[in-house]
């Protein structure tokens with residue numbers, strides 16, 4: 001008997017099960033379509049899976065509170081809550097708990113079907129602009145699949161479906177002359193970033209010898225590593241810079257690259273174990289535990305779409321009418337050739353985050369348009385992931401998995417809206433973009449230039465009050481914390497402060513240390529800023545200025561009587577800047593007040609977020625009432641132009657509640673809540689078995705019925721950001737309370753958003 005043939009039909013066919021494809025498939029299925037996800041590996045997750053082990057990162061690696069939300073945050077929050085392993089700070093740590101978190105969602109999502117180990121080999125066209133079906137071969141099952149679809153989403157990374165369909169694509173590097181991109185080289189070429197494999201090593205507590213096979217590459221030169229941006233931080237795991245591309249082709253030569261990368265990994269391990277003067281001793285008890293054999297790919301085909309993003313867009317933060325996602329990773333362009341090149345990548349060569357290269361490539365958060373995800377001239381083909389419509393330089397920033405996952409959710413949502421509105425996806429940007437955007441916001445995503453405005457959400461018509469609200473009075477350094485060199489005012493530093501309802505700052509105090517033998521003078525200024533990511537060193541005329549004298553040997557608070565009364569500032573951020581004064585330390589606060597962040601100057605007229613989102617030591621009088629109840633229906637679900645958070649007074653014991661009151665009784669069937677937590681930092685900064693303390697754990701939803709508060713829904717043991725309560729029966733009420741009974745540790749109850757609907761589930765369009 002020959003190969004078995006199987007034919008299936010779906011509304012949406014998602015090709016490739018990396019994080020872009022996975023999120024596209026889940027979004028399309030949740031949007032009501034019948035969906036098939038076709039993935040050529042035995043696990044989902046693509047480069048993030050336990051087969052390759054690259055940690056998903058994104059905008060929050062560079063911008064506080066910029067963590068990607070929606071489906072990707074649901075997945076990563078679940079993984080952190082379940083996984084006993086820390087994520088590690090480099091590649092090689094992801095284990096099967098992550099694969100299973102994805103598999104669990106794939107199996108449990110109604111309407112989502114999938115084929116694993118199914119490699120797409122061909123497409124059938126209905127006409128030159130419309131795909132009819134894809135063909136896939138299932139390994140070890142002697143099965144050929146023909147899968148028909150209404151809409152196809154190519155998330156294969158290599159853009160294989162689009163290429164087979166005859167779409168226009170590019171591979172290589174554009175010249176500077178073509179688009180004038182700052183990072184484009186003078187000449188166009190076939191150069192791409194490389195493929196990589198990783199390893200994980202284990203400290204077994206006894207000396208473990210290592211002898212490399214004869215066929216491994218031999219490394220002897222410390223400068224190859226330490227002077228060329230290839231720093232092996234620890235012997236525990238693999239390194240992003242173990243990569244190869246040209247002279248090989250990242251698609252056709254993938255198997256050669258796998259073998260070559262294996263030779264290099266073994267050679268690098270041999271260097272670390274036997275010759276590296278810095279790591280040899282530490283590595284003596286380490287043994288190789290795992291070497292990946294599926295190369296992760298950074299770059300191959302880029303499919304041309306209805307819009308081609310160039311590097312100018314992230315640099316200038318272009319506002320797109322069809323914004324459906326955002327990015328915020330820097331323009332991260334590795335040297336073509338990888339280990340065969342002179343160095344790894346320019347920022348690493350210049351020693352990282354404060355390099356002049358970084359100052360020129362620090363971007364975001366910036367918007368991503370839907371047209372970038374729709375194949376040019378095609379009726380029913382979209383793409384998400386690294387094969388989207390960008391130049392080589394723009395790929396440098398959009399290629400990280402937080403961003404590719406958002407693109408996936410956007411593409412899946414657009415496909416679901418197209419299905420519901422009975423149109424081709426090509427028509428969605430013109431005819432139905434608002435519906436896509438509002439659906440994404442309802443499903444937990446964030447868009448920098450679009451606010452939630454869902455006419456079906458009856459919470460928007462409610463007056464909101466709270467049992468109590470917290471105020472912000474600054475951040476105190478820990479009494480016993482050592483003085484860090486990183487706290488020196490080597491460059492200008494800024495601290496964002498959310499201004500409360502009166503717009504009054506009577507006084508600031510700043511925690512400064514002067515270890516020199518002479519008094520120091522520090523220039524201070526207060527500036528109005530647009531939002532939390534307004535990094536301009538010069539945001540305009542200062543609201544107030546002062547010179548602060550810091551006596552010799554001083555280690556404590558320095559007072560600045562500001563006397564500012566600006567009602568127009570209420571509900572916005574100001575930035576407290578201290579100019580460079582390299583003899584003085586501005587001490588770091590020991591805790592973070594939600595929605596408050598600090599930054600430091602990096603050159604090119606810009607600041608960047610400090611550390612992993614730390615606050616500087618300051619006090620403000622009066623305390624700022626910046627966590628009011630009214631934020632829960634203001635259309636923004638994270639700190640951005642303001643805190644956008646209701647937070648109860650931590651001095652008041654739980655339970656605490658917010659109350660929505662309507663002028664007349666309304667019918668209510670579904671309540672959707674957006675909780676705080678897991679937003680400030682990148683995924684890798686959160687430990688194993690993590691549940692964010694700020695996230696409400698137990699919640700009672702209560703409706704006012706004839707003057708009595710009756711529980712109509714409950715959430716127990718929560719740690720997720722977005723939860724819906726579907727009432728057993730619709731209630732008629734003029735007031736609703738969301739009562740936070742317990743959090744995962746924080747003394748304050750807090751919420752970003754409450755939505756109320758009178759139907760169980762309905763798309764807004």
Ligand SMILES: Cc1cc2nc3c(=O)[nH]c(=O)nc-3n(C[C@H](O)[C@H](O)[C@H](O)COP(=O)(O)OP(=O)(O)OC[C@H]3O[C@@H](n4cnc5c(N)ncnc54)[C@H](O)[C@@H]3O)c2cc1C
Nearest residue numbers: 016018020040046047057120157196296297385386400401
């Ligand atoms: C070594 C390395 C380090 C990186 N570091 C980071 C980092 O630290 N953080 C970060 O966020 N990003 C990082 N990146 C970038 C990021 O991993 C990729 O850009 C990202 O994986 C792209 O996502 P994707 O979903 O488009 O592709 P992928 O993750 O590659 O997923 C594509 C999926 O499609 C499947 N597929 C391909 N062809 C077919 C076919 N014919 N039929 C069926 N299925 C198919 C593949 O098996 C794969 O599962 C790194 C990349 C590499 C290689």
